[in-house]
Amino acid sequence: MTTYDWIVIGGGITGSALAYELSTKSLKVLLLEKDIQADNATVYSYGGLAYWSGTTPLTRQLGQEGIELHRNLATELDADTEFCELDLLLTVNADNNPAIIAKNFKQFAIQPEILNTQEACQLEPLLNHKAISGVLKLPHGQVNAQKTALAYQQALTRNNGIIKYENVTDFVRQQNEIQGVITTDNTYHAANTVVCAGGLTHSLLKKSGIPSKTYFTHAQVIKTAPIDLKLNSIIMPAIQERFILEDTGKDLEEKSAWEYPDNEIVKSILDAGAVQLDDRSLFLGQISTIITNPHYTPDIAKAEQQIRQSIAQILPELANIPGTCHHCLVAFNTEKIATIGNLSNLQGIYLFSGFTSTIVFAPPLAKRFANWVAGETEPIIEQLNL
Ligand SMILES: Cc1cc2nc3c(=O)[nH]c(=O)nc-3n(C[C@H](O)[C@H](O)[C@H](O)COP(=O)(O)OP(=O)(O)OC[C@H]3O[C@@H](n4cnc5c(N)ncnc54)[C@H](O)[C@@H]3O)c2cc1C
Incomplete structure (x- = not known):
């Protein structure tokens, strides 16, 4: 039986970025996405990078980190993200x-x-x-958000990460520890599972009796x-x-x-x-x-x-x-810039979902999240941790 270091649920921009960043730490990563043909928020996203919109020291720092990361992302992932810098015109009636x-x-x-x-x-x-x-x-x-997610996924597979198209229906649970996931086809075991299921994060967790504020x-x-x-x-x-x-x-x-x-x-x-x-x-x-x-x-x-x-x-x-x-x-x-970190009453399960300004904030936070789980000091993740 294969046991993964990390199972990532959801192949939108958040799950794809996080799965890739975890794979750069030489962790054994499985990305599970329910749809072969993506039909999610990332596909229909404007892909705008509102790096100007920080209102706190944290969001200003992440806005700056986010735009710098996107400027170099196509080179890092060796794939076109259609990144460009352009004017945002906000119309006044x-x-x-x-x-x-x-x-x-x-x-x-x-x-x-x-x-x-x-x-x-x-x-x-x-x-x-x-x-x-x-x-x-x-x-x-601006980036093409879907092409960016696919670029992360391709880089993940080059790092020996695995992508499977299966619908996660439940978690493998031993008392208060999550040890993997159950899909419509299989059961997968992992030391850690992270939920990046976008708008379905709430219902997936709720079905398994896990409350979330996403x-x-x-x-x-x-x-x-x-x-x-x-x-x-x-x-x-x-x-x-x-x-x-x-x-x-x-x-x-x-x-x-x-x-x-x-x-x-x-x-x-x-x-x-x-x-x-x-x-x-x-x-x-x-x-x-x-x-x-x-x-x-x-x-x-x-x-x-x-x-x-x-x-x-x-x-x-x-x-x-x-x-x-x-x-x-x-x-x-409803509370922070994202729902990130490990759930306090359960071991082995994390959230990385519910972002504001997802396209600019999720990539730098995915990098920091991967550093954090690899044992590096990451005050921003600790600050956001659930
Ligand atoms: C019209 C529009 C314009 C936008 N413009 C911007 C913008 O300019 N800038 C910006 O920052 N943000 C923008 N956004 C928001 C941004 O696009 C989203 O916040 C972001 O794409 C969400 O990414 P995600 O990974 O959280 O979710 P998603 O992209 O929805 O991905 C979640 C994935 O999880 C999968 N999944 C769910 N449940 C399961 C399960 N049980 N098992 C397996 N897989 C599962 C789904 O199939 C899906 O592929 C816009 C959104 C829209 C709709």
């Missing part, structure tokens, strides 16, 4: 004042530049000058075919309701609503945004909804119509580009 909205950004590590409508449309001619009073411009980074939103986004038009920047609204939505998660936690999943829509918001990938396809989004049932199926046709209507206001030429609307779960947590 015609009835708001950009200077007043910019005051909300005072706590961030890097302050936005305020551009009037004419300056904004010079930078991004696809913007509708009638819909905005200006934009806030910030330096941003929750999820339901997101909907349109992926278009490649187009001839070129978007110069990432476009998002200056007032992003997604972050306000995640605060609702905290109220639900207090009411224990996550323990009784049903299809009640607690809150749904739409942040009109657009990003373009290297092949010139676009993501147009995004709707985020809190519904405590992870298996809820949204009305995709309605979501597509709503997204296109709001894109028509800001970026009219992009509103009717053919594309398909997709749905996925996005993990978040």
Whole structure:
């Protein structure tokens, strides 16, 4: 019987980065992913690197570490991540004042530049000058999140890590020690298991009687075919309701609503945004909804119509580009920047999930997590540890 040093559950960006980093410590790693064809938050991610958005010494340090890591990641992994540095243009509605909205950004590590409508449309001619009073411009980074996850997975296999496509349904448990996992096909043993199952982290743990404070939103986004038009920047609204939505998660936690999943829509918001990938396809989004049932199926046709209507206001030429609307779960947590570390009442099981700014924070934290389990002093992981 093979016993792994580490089993990593989930092949999104968090699990792929962590599995690779653990494999660099000469640990025997098994990555378990349920889907051969990935259909997760990483696939539909804008891949934005909001390294400017740190508000505390910790998030400012991680933002800086994250962007530096991404600048060198393609070389380290020997695969293209489509990393680039570009402007983030945060649109301010015609009835708001950009200077007043910019005051909300005072706590961030890097302050936005305020551009009037004419300056904004010079930078991004696809913007509708009638819909905005200006934009806030910030330096941003972008990767293709799915290609980055695949690059980590390829590097993992070069380090003798193993990837298997099986659905983890339970844990091998001896009293208060987790000794591996049970999948639909097999049982695997490991000294340590780490859960990186994204929006399904909560339900996987809950099914096994393990409480966690990692929750999820339901997101909907349109992926278009490649187009001839070129978007110069990432476009998002200056007032992003997604972050306000995640605060609702905290109220639900207090009411224990996550323990009784049903299809009640607690809150749904739409942040009109657009990003373009290297092949010139676009993501147009995004709707985020809190519904405590992870298996809820949204009305995709309605979501597509709503997204296109709001894109028509800001970026009219992009509103009717053919594309398909997709749905996925996005993990978040209500307390820290991520749910990381070992569960206090159980041995052999760790969490690495529920990140904010996942694409910029998860890679440096995966590196630090691997250092920590290899015995190095890692005050940041100790600080975040559950
Ligand atoms: C439209 C959109 C735009 C976004 N834009 C940004 C952005 O610009 N910047 C940013 O930082 N973040 C962004 N995000 C958020 C970010 O993409 C996600 O937080 C991140 O991709 C989540 O990665 P993950 O590994 O935690 O989860 P996922 O990518 O969801 O991966 C989890 C994996 O676990 C697998 N899994 C689950 N349960 C099991 C099981 N029982 N057994 C085996 N496998 C299992 C799933 O199949 C899945 O592949 C965006 C998200 C969306 C939807």
